[in-house]
Amino acid sequence: MSIRPAALAGLAAALWAGAAPAHEGHDHGAPPPPVSRSIAPRGEAASAAFELVAVVRAGTLTLYLDRFASNAPVNGATLEVETPDGPRAATPAGDGTYTLAAPWLAAPGHHDLMVTVAAGEEADVLPLGLTVPQPDAAATAGSGDRLSALGRTVAGRLAGRDPVPVAVGAGAFLLGLATTALLRRRRLGAALAVAVLAVTLVLGSAAFAGAAAYEGHDHSASDATKSDTTRTAFVAPGAAGEDLAQRLPDGTVFVPKPTQHLLVLRTAVTESATFRRRLELPGRVIPDPNASGVVQSSVGGRISPPASGAFPRLGTRVHRGEVLAFVTPPVQAVDASDMRQRQGELDQQIAIVQRRVERYRKLAPGGAVAQIQLDDAEAELAGLRDRRVALDAARLQPEPLVAPVDGVVAQAAAVAGQMASPGTMVFQIVDPARLWVEALSFDPLAAAQDATARLADGRSFALTYQGSGLADRNQAVPVQFAVKGDTAGLRIGQFVTVLAATEDEQAGLAVPRASVLRAANGQDVVYEHVAAERFEARPVRVEPLDGERVLIAAGIGAGRRVVTGGAELLHQVR
Numbered sequence: 001m002s003i004r005p006a007a008l009a010g011l012a013a014a015l016w017a018g019a020a021p022a023h024e025g026h027d028h029g030a031p032p033p034p035v036s037r038s039i040a041p042r043g044e045a046a047s048a049a050f051e052l053v054a055v056v057r058a059g060t061l062t063l064y065l066d067r068f069a070s071n072a073p074v075n076g077a078t079l080e081v082e083t084p085d086g087p088r089a090a091t092p093a094g095d096g097t098y099t100l101a102a103p104w105l106a107a108p109g110h111h112d113l114m115v116t117v118a119a120g121e122e123a124d125v126l127p128l129g130l131t132v133p134q135p136d137a138a139a140t141a142g143s144g145d146r147l148s149a150l151g152r153t154v155a156g157r158l159a160g161r162d163p164v165p166v167a168v169g170a171g172a173f174l175l176g177l178a179t180t181a182l183l184r185r186r187r188l189g190a191a192l193a194v195a196v197l198a199v200t201l202v203l204g205s206a207a208f209a210g211a212a213a214y215e216g217h218d219h220s221a222s223d224a225t226k227s228d229t230t231r232t233a234f235v236a237p238g239a240a241g242e243d244l245a246q247r248l249p250d251g252t253v254f255v256p257k258p259t260q261h262l263l264v265l266r267t268a269v270t271e272s273a274t275f276r277r278r279l280e281l282p283g284r285v286i287p288d289p290n291a292s293g294v295v296q297s298s299v300g301g302r303i304s305p306p307a308s309g310a311f312p313r314l315g316t317r318v319h320r321g322e323v324l325a326f327v328t329p330p331v332q333a334v335d336a337s338d339m340r341q342r343q344g345e346l347d348q349q350i351a352i353v354q355r356r357v358e359r360y361r362k363l364a365p366g367g368a369v370a371q372i373q374l375d376d377a378e379a380e381l382a383g384l385r386d387r388r389v390a391l392d393a394a395r396l397q398p399e400p401l402v403a404p405v406d407g408v409v410a411q412a413a414a415v416a417g418q419m420a421s422p423g424t425m426v427f428q429i430v431d432p433a434r435l436w437v438e439a440l441s442f443d444p445l446a447a448a449q450d451a452t453a454r455l456a457d458g459r460s461f462a463l464t465y466q467g468s469g470l471a472d473r474n475q476a477v478p479v480q481f482a483v484k485g486d487t488a489g490l491r492i493g494q495f496v497t498v499l500a501a502t503e504d505e506q507a508g509l510a511v512p513r514a515s516v517l518r519a520a521n522g523q524d525v526v527y528e529h530v531a532a533e534r535f536e537a538r539p540v541r542v543e544p545l546d547g548e549r550v551l552i553a554a555g556i557g558a559g560r561r562v563v564t565g566g567a568e569l570l571h572q573v574r
Contacts, residue, residue, distance in 0.1 A: 039243055039256075043113070044532040045128035050074065050117055052126045053257045053532045055243070061102040063090055064257035065117060069561070071260065071267040071529065073097075077119035095261050108134045245573045253527070253535045253573050260533070266565030267529045270509040272558040275551060276450075277504040278544045281479070283439030283453065285494045288482070291431035293404035297420040301329035304398065304416060311414045312427070318403045324427055325414050328398035339391060346388045353381045407431040410492055435483045435490055437463055439498040440476035451481055452546045453496040458513065460548050461485060463498065499546050508543070508551040512564050516542055516550055517571045526552070527570055529561035535570060 042055045046068055053064040061081070065074045073096025080087050081100055090098035105111060111130045117123065243256035255265070297303075304326045305311050312324055357377040363369040411428035420426065437453050451463040463481035470477070481498065483490065511526065519525045525537040540555030556562070563570060 039254075041130060041132050042533075043128040043130040045115070045126040046532065047124045047126060049122050050119070050124055050126065051532050052115060052117070052128065054113065054115075054128055054130060055257075056102070056105050056130060056132060059101065059103050059106055061090075061100045061105060062093075063098040063100065063115065064261075065096050065098065065119075066257070066260075069267065069269050071265055071561075073261055074119050077117055080116040082114040082116075097258075097261075105130065105132055108132045247574050251537065252530070253537075253570060254533055255535060255570065255573065256533055263566045263569045265563060265570060267561040268511070268564045270511065270552070270556065270558050270560050270562055272507060272509055274505050274507050275510065275545060276501040277506050278499045278501055278546065279441070279443060280544050281439040281441050281498040281500055283437050283481075283496050283498040285483075285490050285492055285496065286436045286438050286480075287410070287428075287430045287492055288434040288436050291405060291434040292407065292410075293429050294425045295324060295401050295403065295427035295429065297327045297399065297401065297424050297426060298422060299327060299329050299399055300419070300421050301327040301399065303327055303414055303418045303420050303426065305414075306400075311412065311416075312409050314409055314412055316409050318407065318409060318429060320403055320406050322403045323400045324403055325401045326398040327401060327420055343388065343391055346384055346391065350381065350384045350388065353377060353384060357381055401426055403427070403429050405429055405431065430492060432490075433487055435487050435492075436466065437481045437483060437496060437498060439479045439481070439500070440474070441468070441479050441500070442476050443502075451498055451500040452548075453481070453483075453498050455494070455496055459489070460546070461487075461490075499544055506543070506551065506553070508553045509556065509558060510545055510549045510551055511562055512548060513550050515562055515564050515567050516540070517567055526556065527563040527567055528556065529563060535563065 040055050040057045042053060044051070044053045046052070049068055051066045051068045051071070055062045055064070063079055063081075065077055065079065066072060067074060075092070075094070075096055077092075077098075079090040079098045079100075081090060083100075083102065084104050088100055090100040093099050109132060111132065113128050113130060115126045115128065117126060243258070245253065245255045245259045247253050255263070306323045306325055312318055318324065357374070360369045360374040360377055364371060364374050407429040408431075409427055410430040411425070413424075414426050451465060452460050453463055454460045462484040464484050466480040466482050468477055468479040479498075479500070515526050516524050517526070519537065519539070523539050524542050526540050527535045528538050530536045538556045538560075541553045542550045543553050545551040
């Protein structure tokens with residue numbers, strides 16, 4: 001009898017095929033634990049006023065005390081913990097953190113604690129549970145221990161404590177028959193080869209199945225314990241290390257209390273109320289027409305600086321009546337000739353009338369000339385002299401450009417030597433404390449007394465309704481509002497979004513605009529504080545409310561803790 005290589009290959013394939021289904025059909029148990037295995041053992045408790053998280057690390061019990069509604073750290077409180085050694089007071093460590101030496105927590109097992117909290121006039125008793133796990137030998141053992149465990153698994157399978165698949169047994173039986181036949185024919189070499197092959201395949205399949213069983217061991221019980229963070233305890237096996245924020249497989253975000261304090265996460269409890277429906281209108285900042293003006297030239301001429309020698313700069317405060325520039329009209333050659341001719345005529349008339357006045361003065365005392373004739377001659381002489389002076393001034397005196405109102409220079413187009421046409425705007429004067437907003441409404445809008453405006457950077461300010469036009473402007477009606485309060489940071493022409501109230505009412509939950517974020521799928525979400533160290537994204541439908549808040553119309557109910565501060569940082573946790 002001869003053993004062909006093809007037969008050996010077939011037997012090897014049969015043995016390997018028998019081992020593979022054992023791995024594929026093995027029960028791998030529950031999914032991986034939701035939180036990193038390095039998370040320290042912890043427990044939590046909450047009341048209507050406080051939220052408490054206790055963390056065990058290196059024989060020290062660290063307590064984090066926050067306000068339940070706002071998630072703000074509570075400083076200056078008194079915490080007394082009931083321990084096996086009697087009541088002990090925790091030491092404040094700043095930022096709502098308190099520490100207590102707890103050597104009795106070094107023993108594995110479950111520990112029930114009772115914490116008495118007193119902060120100002122508020123006091124509460126918070127019970128919580130802590131479970132210190134057994135050391136995880138499999139997680140801390142070295143490579144030699146892991147190999148020993150694998151060897152014990154293989155030995156157990158070979159000893160029959162864990163049956164191998166039928167295919168492996170059948171293959172081993174056939175190889176045993178072949179080895180016996182070869183020994184009877186005294187073909188020792190071939191028999192040894194077949195025996196070695198059999199042992200190798202059996203050990204390999206058993207080792208493969210053992211490794212699969214080790215990796216796929218059912219951890220469902222411990223995982224369920226580790227994922228339970230509501231009110232009792234959060235248990236994680238293994239050595240306690242640094243607690244890191246992480247996004248869990250179920251989509252929630254685990255953020256330890258120290259990280260919450262670092263990110264300044266704040267929450268607010270949602271309340272349902274009725275609000276007037278708002279319209280979002282495009283608008284821009286304009287000057288108050290009663291506190292602004294333009295400086296224009298009434299004649300064409302050359303611009304020159306005022307007596308100070310410099311034009312006012314942008315942002316310079318000026319006062320009403322202050323000279324800002326001069327415009328000197330040019331004199332043409334023809335005009336100069338006419339002016340000289342007119343000056344000559346006036347000089348001749350002045351000389352004639354002056355001689356007449358002198359003659360009348362000599363004759364008036366003797367009664368030869370009536371006094372009225374003398375008075376008429378003197379008046380005619382004064383009029384001619386005034387006309388002569390005005391003609392000289394028209395030729396030499398420039399036109400002053402004065403500020404029409406008090407304010408600052410918002411626009412300036414003055415350049416020395418520049419020629420200005422009649423009606424050219426040289427300066428614009430604006431009072432920065434009195435600004436308006438003009439919006440365009442595409443819907444009928446009643447008097448909106450509580451309108452607000454929002455800038456591109458998120459800032460908002462209140463508006464007072466001034467009036468709306470009757471004429472269409474690009475198929476819209478202009479509506480004007482006055483800015484109430486501080487106008488710092490606003491500039492003329494700046495675009496804003498006006499939120500004007502209508503007569504319609506709607507119910508919902510008002511939250512800050514910073515609470516609403518955009519998810520990867522484009523949907524609006526808010527983060528709910530579902531547990532002391534867990535946050536969950538809730539899809540919502542929002543509508544505009546005012547410059548600082550939005551209205552949640554659907555997606556979350558009243559009485560939920562919604563993140564109002566630091567939501568953007570929380571959204572970045574991966």
